[in-house]
Amino acid sequence: MGKTDVTSAAEDDGGSPTMRTTETLLRVLPMALCLAALVIMLKDSQTNEFGTLSYSDLGAFRYLVHASGVCAGYSLLSAVFAAVPRPSTLSRAWAFFLLDQLLTYIILAAGAISTEVVYLAYKGDASVTWSESCGSYGGFCRKATASIALTFIVTLCYAGLSLLSSYRLFSKYDAPVAYSTTKGIEAATFNA
Amino acid sequence: MGKTDVTSAAEDDGGSPTMRTTETLLRVLPMALCLAALVIMLKDSQTNEFGTLSYSDLGAFRYLVHASGVCAGYSLLSAVFAAVPRPSTLSRAWAFFLLDQLLTYIILAAGAISTEVVYLAYKGDASVTWSESCGSYGGFCRKATASIALTFIVTLCYAGLSLLSSYRLFSKYDAPVAYSTTKGIEAATFNA
Numbered sequence: 001m002g003k004t005d006v007t008s009a010a011e012d013d014g015g016s017p018t019m020r021t022t023e024t025l026l027r028v029l030p031m032a033l034c035l036a037a038l039v040i041m042l043k044d045s046q047t048n049e050f051g052t053l054s055y056s057d058l059g060a061f062r063y064l065v066h067a068s069g070v071c072a073g074y075s076l077l078s079a080v081f082a083a084v085p086r087p088s089t090l091s092r093a094w095a096f097f098l099l100d101q102l103l104t105y106i107i108l109a110a111g112a113i114s115t116e117v118v119y120l121a122y123k124g125d126a127s128v129t130w131s132e133s134c135g136s137y138g139g140f141c142r143k144a145t146a147s148i149a150l151t152f153i154v155t156l157c158y159a160g161l162s163l164l165s166s167y168r169l170f171s172k173y174d175a176p177v178a179y180s181t182t183k184g185i186e187a188a189t190f191n192a
Numbered sequence: 193m194g195k196t197d198v199t200s201a202a203e204d205d206g207g208s209p210t211m212r213t214t215e216t217l218l219r220v221l222p223m224a225l226c227l228a229a230l231v232i233m234l235k236d237s238q239t240n241e242f243g244t245l246s247y248s249d250l251g252a253f254r255y256l257v258h259a260s261g262v263c264a265g266y267s268l269l270s271a272v273f274a275a276v277p278r279p280s281t282l283s284r285a286w287a288f289f290l291l292d293q294l295l296t297y298i299i300l301a302a303g304a305i306s307t308e309v310v311y312l313a314y315k316g317d318a319s320v321t322w323s324e325s326c327g328s329y330g331g332f333c334r335k336a337t338a339s340i341a342l343t344f345i346v347t348l349c350y351a352g353l354s355l356l357s358s359y360r361l362f363s364k365y366d367a368p369v370a371y372s373t374t375k376g377i378e379a380a381t382f383n384a
Contacts, residue, residue, distance in 0.1 A: 127249035
């Protein structure tokens with residue numbers, strides 16, 4: 001009984017200290033990168049003889065700014081949650097899993113659509129008469145590219161976090177004893 | 193010892209027939225949707241007094257066609273694999289998990305960048321002198337939108353498949369009997 005309680009407490013505190021530290025760092029890193037991507041994009045504006053071009057003129061870049069903000073906020077909150085050893089419930093594991101997946105999709109979409117806009121700004125598209133703009137707004141395009149590159153590194157971090165939170169969630173799911181036993185009998189029949 | 197062998201064999205047959213059927217259907221559905229999105233996009237071309245606009249004039253739509261093709265092929269192969277009961281190894285579970293995740297990201301990116309292009313084609317962007325094109329090429333834009341909508345349904349299917357394959361993979365990571373037994377006792381204590 002004593003051992004059982006100890007085991008369950010060990011299971012519930014969110015894994016070993018090393019694993020907790022790794023997870024916390026994996027959550028702090030994208031927070032920093034998101035903030036960097038956000039600041040670079042917010043300051044991305046260029047004025048020349050043709051006029052002024054700012055990030056807010058392009059829907060994709062506005063979405064990237066919002067997505068980076070949400071991602072930085074969530075990364076901070078989840079890093080704090082991950083750092084503190086506390087009972088890990090199934091609902092908490094589900095919440096981490098679903099939110100990590102969602103953030104991965106949101107930030108990947110932000111990177112993808114911004115890449116498309118920068119691609120069009122560099123190359124243009126003659127068939128729909130969209131001219132290239134980076135010849136005139138080179139600095140603007142370079143800053144946008146830097147911000148997008150950071151966003152893709154964040155995407156990689158979040159792909160890793162999704163893996164980690166799926167592991168945390170689904171490794172809880174072999175628990176019911178009856179299920180394992182039934183499966184054992186089933187296999188015995190199958191093998192007989 | 194006998195029970196141990198049996199349990200591990202049971203774990204290996206890929207789950208119950210119902211679960212296998214569900215997974216197979218979840219893999220056949222995106223195959224059909226990907227093919228539909230592919231065909232709609234491939235046939236998307238419009239000629240009028242301003243000229244001809246075809247899907248192949250836009251990089252994002254070409255990417256969507258390729259991504260849909262890859263996705264349809266993978267969905268078919270994985271549906272066949274999922275339908276046949278066979279020993280499920282850890283490496284196979286890892287392969288499904290990683291490929292499902294990758295396909296989710298690829299198809300989401302295809303949907304996102306194509307949405308951005310259709311958005312620009314409908315609205316234009318005055319600050320970078322990109323004019324709207326859907327006034328002249330309405331039929332083209334509507335077909336592209338239909339193809340993108342199907343792509344997003346495929347993304348949802350793949351998000352579900354990612355969940356399923358993470359469950360299959362990471363629930364294996366509780367397999368060692370000593371650990372399961374401890375968890376069993378723990379559950380019993382919890383329920384008592």
